[in-house]
Amino acid sequence: MTVTSVPSGAPIPGTAGQGQRLQLLRVLGPGHVWALGVGIVLVGEYMGWNFSVGKGGMIAGLVACWLAGLLYTCVAMIDSEVTSTVAAAGGQYAQAKHIVGPLMAFNVGLFLVMAYTMLEAANAITIGFLLDTVAGLQGHEGLNQQPFIILTVMFLAWLNYRGVLATLTFNLVITAIAFLAIIILFVAVQLGASAVPLEFSAVTTDPLPYGWLGIIAALHFGLWYYLGIEGTCQAAEEVRSPARSLPYGTMAGIMTLLIAATLTWYVCSGLIPWEYLGQAGTPLFDAARVTGSTPLMVLLFVGTIFSTLASANGCINDASRAWFSMGRDRYLPIWFGAVHPKYRTPYRSIVFLVPIALIFALGAPLDQVVTFSILSGLLGYTFMTFNMVMFRRKWPLGTIKRGYVHPFHPLPAILLLAICSATYFAVLLGYGSQLISMMCFYILASLWFHFWRYRFVRRGDQFTMPWPRPIGY
Amino acid sequence: MDFWNYLEYAAWVLIVLFGGHMLIDLARVDSTYDNDLLTSSREGEIERTQELHKL
Numbered sequence: 001m002t003v004t005s006v007p008s009g010a011p012i013p014g015t016a017g018q019g020q021r022l023q024l025l026r027v028l029g030p031g032h033v034w035a036l037g038v039g040i041v042l043v044g045e046y047m048g049w050n051f052s053v054g055k056g057g058m059i060a061g062l063v064a065c066w067l068a069g070l071l072y073t074c075v076a077m078i079d080s081e082v083t084s085t086v087a088a089a090g091g092q093y094a095q096a097k098h099i100v101g102p103l104m105a106f107n108v109g110l111f112l113v114m115a116y117t118m119l120e121a122a123n124a125i126t127i128g129f130l131l132d133t134v135a136g137l138q139g140h141e142g143l144n145q146q147p148f149i150i151l152t153v154m155f156l157a158w159l160n161y162r163g164v165l166a167t168l169t170f171n172l173v174i175t176a177i178a179f180l181a182i183i184i185l186f187v188a189v190q191l192g193a194s195a196v197p198l199e200f201s202a203v204t205t206d207p208l209p210y211g212w213l214g215i216i217a218a219l220h221f222g223l224w225y226y227l228g229i230e231g232t233c234q235a236a237e238e239v240r241s242p243a244r245s246l247p248y249g250t251m252a253g254i255m256t257l258l259i260a261a262t263l264t265w266y267v268c269s270g271l272i273p274w275e276y277l278g279q280a281g282t283p284l285f286d287a288a289r290v291t292g293s294t295p296l297m298v299l300l301f302v303g304t305i306f307s308t309l310a311s312a313n314g315c316i317n318d319a320s321r322a323w324f325s326m327g328r329d330r331y332l333p334i335w336f337g338a339v340h341p342k343y344r345t346p347y348r349s350i351v352f353l354v355p356i357a358l359i360f361a362l363g364a365p366l367d368q369v370v371t372f373s374i375l376s377g378l379l380g381y382t383f384m385t386f387n388m389v390m391f392r393r394k395w396p397l398g399t400i401k402r403g404y405v406h407p408f409h410p411l412p413a414i415l416l417l418a419i420c421s422a423t424y425f426a427v428l429l430g431y432g433s434q435l436i437s438m439m440c441f442y443i444l445a446s447l448w449f450h451f452w453r454y455r456f457v458r459r460g461d462q463f464t465m466p467w468p469r470p471i472g473y
Numbered sequence: 474m475d476f477w478n479y480l481e482y483a484a485w486v487l488i489v490l491f492g493g494h495m496l497i498d499l500a501r502v503d504s505t506y507d508n509d510l511l512t513s514s515r516e517g518e519i520e521r522t523q524e525l526h527k528l
């Protein structure tokens with residue numbers, strides 16, 4: 001039987017017996033990849049990163065910003081090389097499956113789904129909080145946040161359900177506006193639009209209020225500037241040219257974030273005293289308020305809302321692709337591996353993850369949700385280090401077609417592992433019990449997969465790529 | 474009742490509309506199409522036709 005991929009467009013009235021096959025739609029370009037990666041992350045510039053300043057002062061905040069930037073540059077380079085080769089939905093899950101093995105793949109898939117679903121829940125909570133703040137400013141006390149939290153998740157899930165092109169075009173527009181808002185704030189402050197001048201005297205008078213340990217403690221929150229850029233990999237099966245679009249979109253994304261992070265630290269640290277900045281809920285919006293300029297306040301409020309929406313939107317996209325891929329390989333029930341015949345989206349996975357996100361958004365405290373997301377992401381980064389080394393050993397340069405080859409191997413992998421280790425220590429200082437309980441969760445899930453679920457996996461079916469045999473096999 | 478109260482009600486209505494649309498469409502698709510077709514997606518299809526790993 002000849003198996004053909006069904007072209008995009010109208011619904012398919014046929015059945016599998018006619019040899020047709022439903023695939024995700026390949027419609028995305030590098031701009032969409034950029035929007036997916038930066039869209040998930042940019043909310044970290046609008047809130048969260050500033051706790052690093054609270055942990056260690058202004059200098060510690062800047063060191064955390066650049067150290068985390070180094071970590072994520074390694075992540076972006078490594079991901080670009082591997083994903084441009086393993087161009088499959090599921091991103092790092094598919095990489096782990098091909099390069100390491102099934103148990104690692106199952107765990108990486110779980111890391112991805114948990115990290116993105118928790119982040120989506122945190123974003124929805126934030127939207128509710130922001131609207132409550134605005135309602136309070138207008139004299140309406142005690143806004144019921146629940147309908148707005150649920151609506152955020154439901155609307156974005158609906159958008160994802162209807163098609164990836166509209167979803168990521170929407171992300172492209174709102175992410176670009178949120179990024180431009182940061183640039184405009186920086187330029188406006190430089191041109192003297194602020195009622196309060198930039199003030200950096202604390203850099204010299206109180207450089208490290210908590211000593212060098214403050215820098216280590218700040219590292220945990222420094223991740224916020226870039227957390228999620230690796231999400232670009234999830235679009236691998238929906239971009240028109242994976243070998244070109246994925247490295248291009250990912251590297252452009254990390255460059256955008258390095259610029260945005262540095263500008264954010266500079267403007268906020270210059271306008272807001274570090275003792276206050278370290279506790280602020282919405283630092284960029286607060287910086288705009290300090291300038292006394294109403295247009296800047298409106299712009300940065302819109303930027304805050306848009307960045308939060310873009311992040312939740314990208315998270316739904318990525319979590320559903322990872323869940324879908326695991327279902328398709330029968331690591332989870334095959335039911336989740338379905339593609340919508342008209343919209344060409346993993347529609348069952350999208351719908352299934354809605355109540356999961358809502359349970360966390362409505363029933364768990366924000367800091368716990370965020371910590372769980374960060375820790376899951378960190379485990380994923382740790383996996384990338386030895387995944388990269390194994391990839392180069394099994395398929396050395398010249399044996400397989402790569403869309404991008406990252407320089408200085410294995411230095412980025414070693415650097416990534418070193419910074420991950422320092423961050424684990426930082427997390428242990430502040431959230432040790434969460435780290436241990438999360439490890440227990442993944443160990444239990446691994447036992448379930450190893451002793452029960454793996455019997456349902458069709459072992460030959462999960463490796464469908466026409467790759468050459470790895471070295472040593 | 475002020476603007477924000479109306480906004481809350483509007484949010485509930487939209488939740489029902491978006492959620493209802495997804496659930497109804499999911500049920501319609503699942504009952505219309507063969508499950509083997511819906512789950513027929515395979516990893517790496519594009520490589521088979523366009524991007525073979527040959528140097």
